[in-house]
Amino acid sequence: MVRLKNRWLLFEVIFEDTFHVSSSSSSSPPSQKLEALSTRDVYSAIKNSVQINFGDYGVGCIAASISVKYFSPFTNIGVLRISRDHYHIVWGAMTFITQIKTRKCLIRVLHLGGTIKQCQLSAINYDRDQILLLRRQAELRGDTEIVDINELFEQSKNQIMAIE
Amino acid sequence: MFYDLNLPYPTQPNLAQQQTELRKRVDLLIKFGYQVVAYNHTVTGKLDKANPIHKFETYNNSPDSPSGQQQKIEQLSRITVVIEDASQNYGLSSANSIISSYDIVAAQPTNEKIFQNVCGTLEVDIVSLEMGSRLPFYIKHGPVGLAIERGVYFEICYAPAIRDSASRRQLISNAQSLVRVTRGKNIIITSEAQRAMELRGPYDIVNLGTIMGMNQAMAKDCISTNCRAVVMHAITRRNTHRAVVSFEPVSSLKPNELWKVGSDKKNTGKTDFKGKSTVKRVRLSKDDEEEEEEENEVEISQDMELS
Numbered sequence: 001m002v003r004l005k006n007r008w009l010l011f012e013v014i015f016e017d018t019f020h021v022s023s024s025s026s027s028s029p030p031s032q033k034l035e036a037l038s039t040r041d042v043y044s045a046i047k048n049s050v051q052i053n054f055g056d057y058g059v060g061c062i063a064a065s066i067s068v069k070y071f072s073p074f075t076n077i078g079v080l081r082i083s084r085d086h087y088h089i090v091w092g093a094m095t096f097i098t099q100i101k102t103r104k105c106l107i108r109v110l111h112l113g114g115t116i117k118q119c120q121l122s123a124i125n126y127d128r129d130q131i132l133l134l135r136r137q138a139e140l141r142g143d144t145e146i147v148d149i150n151e152l153f154e155q156s157k158n159q160i161m162a163i164e
Numbered sequence: 165m166f167y168d169l170n171l172p173y174p175t176q177p178n179l180a181q182q183q184t185e186l187r188k189r190v191d192l193l194i195k196f197g198y199q200v201v202a203y204n205h206t207v208t209g210k211l212d213k214a215n216p217i218h219k220f221e222t223y224n225n226s227p228d229s230p231s232g233q234q235q236k237i238e239q240l241s242r243i244t245v246v247i248e249d250a251s252q253n254y255g256l257s258s259a260n261s262i263i264s265s266y267d268i269v270a271a272q273p274t275n276e277k278i279f280q281n282v283c284g285t286l287e288v289d290i291v292s293l294e295m296g297s298r299l300p301f302y303i304k305h306g307p308v309g310l311a312i313e314r315g316v317y318f319e320i321c322y323a324p325a326i327r328d329s330a331s332r333r334q335l336i337s338n339a340q341s342l343v344r345v346t347r348g349k350n351i352i353i354t355s356e357a358q359r360a361m362e363l364r365g366p367y368d369i370v371n372l373g374t375i376m377g378m379n380q381a382m383a384k385d386c387i388s389t390n391c392r393a394v395v396m397h398a399i400t401r402r403n404t405h406r407a408v409v410s411f412e413p414v415s416s417l418k419p420n421e422l423w424k425v426g427s428d429k430k431n432t433g434k435t436d437f438k439g440k441s442t443v444k445r446v447r448l449s450k451d452d453e454e455e456e457e458e459e460n461e462v463e464i465s466q467d468m469e470l471s
Contacts, residue, residue: 014192016361052329091371095364096326108196108365 006065007087008119010111011094012126013037013076016104036073037100043068045100046080049093058093061086069116070163075130075156077110079119079163087112120160127156166198166366167391169242169268169290170321170354173203173217188360190220194237196365200391202240202268204356208248211255215265217241240395242268244292250278257287268398270319276301283307283316289398290317290352295338296324296331303345312350317394318342320386321356322364322372339376348382352390 047066050058062082071078082090094107111122131152171189174182186203193201203217219239243266245256256263256271263269270290273279282291284307291311293299311318320339324331342351353373357363364372366387373383404410414425 053332088371088374091368092375095368095372096332098326098361104361106361106364107368109368109371112367 004065005084005114006081007084008111008113008116009080009082009087009091009094009109010113010119010122010126011078011080011107011109013042013078013100014106014108015076035101035103037071037103038073039068039071039078041101042071042078045097046090046094049097050089053093053096054089058089062090066090070160072159075127077123077126079116079123081116084114116163120163123160124157127160128153131156165200165392166196166387167200167202167352167395168193168198168355168363168387169200169202169240169352169391169394170204170244170292170319170356171201172356172358173205185359187220189357189363190237192360192363196363198237198366200238200240200395202242204242204244204270205266206244206246206272208246211245211260211262214262215241215243217266240267242266242270242290244270244272244290246272246274247278247282248274250275250281264402267402268394269401274300279303280307283311283314287401288316289394289401290319292319292321293338293342295320295335295342296327297334299338303342305345308345312346315350315393315397317350317352317390317397318346320351320353320376322353322369323355323357323362325372326362326364336376343377348378350390351378351382351386352394353383353386 043066046068047059047062050062054061065083065086066080068078068080080090091109091112094109097107098104110126111119113119113122131149135149171186171193174186176182190201203219205215205217207213219241243263256269268290269288270292271282271286271288272292272294273282279291279301282288293303308318320335320342322335325335326332353369355363369387370380370383373386374380376383378386400407417424
């Protein structure tokens, strides 16, 4: 019996309306509440893109094994599983995504791994960098609000390690 | 090192909006881990305007980097000349001061005859084809082989494929035929992104390359090693004579290198040599005998100049 081997993709969604907030302080983003995405939205966006770019054959290949295991609307990173034979189809389809629901965005793959463990470690590292970055920006703005960094680290670690 | 050798430069760079849009794109490239970017200026018809490209001063975006270290990106300028008429002389040589003010020179042929001409004779670094639309000619082995022999690279721009689905089809088809004809050699992948959202991360592009018929190693070379070769090709084209001899002023020599012009023995204390040029040979093999010979040669010539 041959084992079904998987690939785990750690990806980041970058939105057009939020990614450049830090450098251009003059054009502050509108304060309207942005629509948060769920795991389900990301899943259907990827599946649609596979349908458009790889057709029925592509959807047939991936349908059995694809699943979006995790997506965090706060840090905009997610983890998905796909069988090893077809990961390039999914990855290619993700590259061609320009919009999820109503928001313009792009998807970048941060890590491709054979086990979920490595993806989790990579995700934790990424989260830590993001938290440090946000704190630096807050310092530069002169925010005096003190946030316990270690607590945030612990939170993100627990969340990511809970993925099964 | 990842390279993006085609970032369209705004047509009206003075407009603040276009400037921030360009900055957005460069910021995103830095975030993705690119280390070299080339701003592209496309010219159709005559070359009469001076180089419009102004690089950002000491580009670093320290507030954005997580560890607080400065991330820098090297900026180059590039001109793409659209060649429509084979009989017209476009002045594409390093003697032309407008051409030599750009770091990289690319040519975009519009028919088969010009394509052959560009591959075979023109002094350019990149052959750019508009792959988002249907090519007016087949890419043939003959001229392509010639271009590979001369070290000229072919360019695939991926942004049209992200923009809409019709050009995606065309691009995949054109890119696959280019990969087949070149056997995956001498290809670079660039963005040509008009907006920041059309850019993609380096490894996403590597995966895109596998869709276009390359393997992963080849695709990675397309955005790293091959692009470096293009930049080096451009440097040798601009700064050397027939890619063999380069000139440097004597004043640029370090004190321990002054023996090369023989000034440590006879001319100590003299400053006659300042400003004069010395010839430095670019040699592949270092042969001691030859080196001595050359040293003598240089000495003799210097003596002659003095007398």
